[in-house]
Amino acid sequence: MPTPSSDAPTTTQRQISDEITAFGNARRGTDLAQPALDYTPYRSSILRHPTQDPHPADPEGAELWAPCFGHQDVDPLEADLTIQHSGEPIGERMVVTGRVTDGDGRPVPHQLVEIWQANASGRYIHQRDQHPAPIDPNFTGVGRCLTDAEGTYRFTTIRPGPYPWRNHRNAWRPAHIHFSLFGTDFTQRRITQMYFPGDPLFAYDPIYQSITDPADGALLVAHYDHDVTTPGWSTGYRWDIVLTGTHRTRFEPDEEGEA
Amino acid sequence: MTHRATPGQTVGPFFGYALPYPGDNHLVPPGSPGAVRLHGAVRDGEGNPVPDALIEIWQPGPDGAVVRSAGSLRRDGFTFTGWGRASTDAAGHYSLSTLRPGGEVPFFAVTVFARGLLDRLFTRAYLPGADLGAFPADRRDTLRAREESTGYRFDIRLQGEGETVFLRFPGHRAD
Ligand SMILES: [Fe+3]
Numbered sequence: 001m002p003t004p005s006s007d008a009p010t011t012t013q014r015q016i017s018d019e020i021t022a023f024g025n026a027r028r029g030t031d032l033a034q035p036a037l038d039y040t041p042y043r044s045s046i047l048r049h050p051t052q053d054p055h056p057a058d059p060e061g062a063e064l065w066a067p068c069f070g071h072q073d074v075d076p077l078e079a080d081l082t083i084q085h086s087g088e089p090i091g092e093r094m095v096v097t098g099r100v101t102d103g104d105g106r107p108v109p110h111q112l113v114e115i116w117q118a119n120a121s122g123r124y125i126h127q128r129d130q131h132p133a134p135i136d137p138n139f140t141g142v143g144r145c146l147t148d149a150e151g152t153y154r155f156t157t158i159r160p161g162p163y164p165w166r167n168h169r170n171a172w173r174p175a176h177i178h179f180s181l182f183g184t185d186f187t188q189r190r191i192t193q194m195y196f197p198g199d200p201l202f203a204y205d206p207i208y209q210s211i212t213d214p215a216d217g218a219l220l221v222a223h224y225d226h227d228v229t230t231p232g233w234s235t236g237y238r239w240d241i242v243l244t245g246t247h248r249t250r251f252e253p254d255e256e257g258e259a
Numbered sequence: 260m261t262h263r264a265t266p267g268q269t270v271g272p273f274f275g276y277a278l279p280y281p282g283d284n285h286l287v288p289p290g291s292p293g294a295v296r297l298h299g300a301v302r303d304g305e306g307n308p309v310p311d312a313l314i315e316i317w318q319p320g321p322d323g324a325v326v327r328s329a330g331s332l333r334r335d336g337f338t339f340t341g342w343g344r345a346s347t348d349a350a351g352h353y354s355l356s357t358l359r360p361g362g363e364v365p366f367f368a369v370t371v372f373a374r375g376l377l378d379r380l381f382t383r384a385y386l387p388g389a390d391l392g393a394f395p396a397d398r399r400d401t402l403r404a405r406e407e408s409t410g411y412r413f414d415i416r417l418q419g420e421g422e423t424v425f426l427r428f429p430g431h432r433a434d
Contacts, residue, residue, distance in 0.1 A: 034266050034431075035377035042269075044375030047304040048417050054380075054427035055394060062319045062326075062360075063368050063428075067342035070329030103261045103430060112332075116277030126273040142277040144332075178271060180278065186317050187428040189370050191379060193268040210377050211266045219265050244264045245430040 009043075011168035013204055016041050020209045027212040034211070041206035043167050059247045063186045069112040069146060079145035081115075081157040089139035091120025091158035093234040096194070096222065100151045102183055103245030107151030114180040115155060117141045122161030122175075131163050156234065162201055174201035174208060181241060188243040195221045196237070261430070267378035272311055274372070275346060279313075282334040284345035286316075286357040293321065295410030297367060297384065298354035301347050303375075304418030308351025312373035314415075315344045316355060316384075323361030364389050367404070371415060371425075381426040384413040398424050 019041040027036065037049035082089055100108040118124050118141060121133040125140050139158060147153050160175045176193040183189065195208065202208050202217075211217040219242075228236025270278075287294045297316065301309040318341050319325050326341030334340075345353040360367055367384040384404040385391060391399040401423045404411035416423050 034264075035268065037377050039377055042375070042377065045269075045377055046375075047307075048309065048373060048375035049377070050380065050422055050425055051304075051418055052398075052422055052424070054425045054431075057383075057393075057426040057428060059428055060364075061323070061362050062317055062341065065325045065327075067317055067331055067340060068327055068329045069331060072330055073332035101262070103264060105262055114278060116274060118273075124273045124276070126276045128272060128275075140276075178268075178274065178277070186368050186370075187381065187431070189315070189379060189381075190265070190267055191270050191372055192265060193271075207269060207377070210268075216263065216266050219263065220268070241265045242262045244428075245261060247429065 009166055009168050009171075013168060013170055016168045016171070016206060017204060020206060024209070024212050036210055036212060039206065039210040042210055059185060059187050064248050066111065066182050066184050066186055066188065069110075069182075071146070074112065074144045074146050076145070078143055079155050081139065081141060081143045081155065084140050085138040087138040089119065089136050089158050091136075091139075091161075093156070094159050095154065095156050095228050095230065095234050095236045096177065096239060097152065097154040097228055097236070098222075098238050098240040100147050100153060100181060100241045100243065102188065102243050106246075107147070107149070108183050108243060109147055109149045109151055111147050111182045111184070113145050113147060113153045115143045115157075115177050117157065117160040117177040118163055120158050120161050122163030124163075133161070133163070159196070159235075162199075167206060172201050172204065174199040174205050179241070181243065183243040184246045185248060187247060190243055192241075193220060194239050197221055197223055269374060269377050270313060270372040272374045274313060275311070278344065279346050280332060284343055284353070284355045285334065286341070286343040286355065287339060288336055289356040293358050294356050295359055296354060296407075297357055297404065297411050297413060298352065299412050299414040300351045301353065301371070301373070301415045302351060302417065306419070308347070308349075309373050309417065310347055310349045310351055312347040312351070312353070312371060312376075313344065314347070314353045314355075315342070315370040315372075316357070317342050317368045317370075318357070318360040318366075319362050321358050321361045323363070323365070360386070367413070369413070369415075371417075373417070376417070380417075381428065382415070382423055383426065384411065386411070394424055398422070
């Protein structure tokens with residue numbers, strides 16, 4: 001087993017957990033749906049969060065629209081992360097599916113969804129990931145798809161493992177899949193993370209806990225859905241995604257059936 | 260009825276093998292007719308470069324019309340899609356090749372993602388000369404791209420002196 005390097009962080013999980021509790025108490029009842037950008041238990045945020053309130057602005061011009069992606073952009077095979085190499089990746093094969101809707105409950109059709117994730121042992125194919133867990137030669141962990149006319153996305157992949165990181169001593173991320181989403185207007189752009197139900201690491205993770213209202217944090221947790229499983233082949237999880245409201249009042253005719 | 264939005268989360272440290280793709284920052288080929296460069300540095304609260312940020316831009320064409328063409332991920336070299344993505348390098352620098360945006364008050368709409376940034380930030384890079392009277396007088400310069408011989412420079416300061424004005428759109432929750 002490798003010994004931690006000499007510059008390993010010295011803050012303990014106990015200290016971080018105390019900060020998580022204190023921050024949660026201070027923000028209780030403030031109805032913050034989004035992560036607190038100045039969430040100091042996540043150490044990297046300390047020098048990277050704006051200190052000024054965001055300036056209120058009405059979307060203008062192109063901001064009322066989102067970029068278009070079409071079938072020339074994404075091959076349908078990119079939605080299956082288990083077929084990108086010559087062999088089967090190791091781990092729990094699963095389908096992850098759900099709907100992308102806007103703040104008014106309308107589907108976000110024909111829009112790009114990008115995902116990336118660690119392999120079953122918690123290792124990314126990234127040169128800066130030094131976690132001494134095996135790389136799976138049959139798993140890269142990157143996928144893309146377009147939502148269908150009802151806003152549904154669907155990926156076949158491997159359940160990722162939790163992994164250690166350097167926020168504090170013995171810090172572990174709960175297993176998660178990174179999701180990148182576009183809406184029907186620019187202001188709905190969102191990057192987030194999907195988690196798995198009942199993960200014992202939630203309480204210890206400052207990134208998950210940066211969403212200080214537990215009801216909002218729960219929106220990031222997929223649920224197991226036996227109807228999504230494939231007999232003899234894969235388990236299944238469902239995770240629906242709600243973007244903020246669109247600022248155009250109705251769909252323009254050219255949006256229907258496009259792409 | 261407005262539904263509660265799914266919260267954002269940081270893009271993390273490992274997006275670099277997933278989100279960048281060939282040609283992501285070349286909305287038009289560099290050096291092609293009308294091509295301009297939009298570039299700058301992303302810095303943190305101590306003025307240090309942020310080498311693991313991702314910048315996205317979205318803009319109208321030079322005629323001011325909103326672009327409705329697909330093809331941003333597999334660029335054909337001829338179709339202007341109005342959308343692009345650029346990672347910062349070790350010096351915190353990003354660079355895009357694009358066209359001048361048109362319209363009444365032209366700007367590049369900009370989204371900023373980074374490790375350490377728990378949610379994305381929105382801002383605008385206005386072309387020189389824009390009337391920015393709606394923004395605080397002492398900070399509006401942070402929204403101006405500076406003209407250069409090859410295009411524009413737009414630096415982004417996440418925190419501290421010269422902190423960029425970031426935007427909140429209606430319906431976005433305070434955070
Ligand atoms: Fe991750």
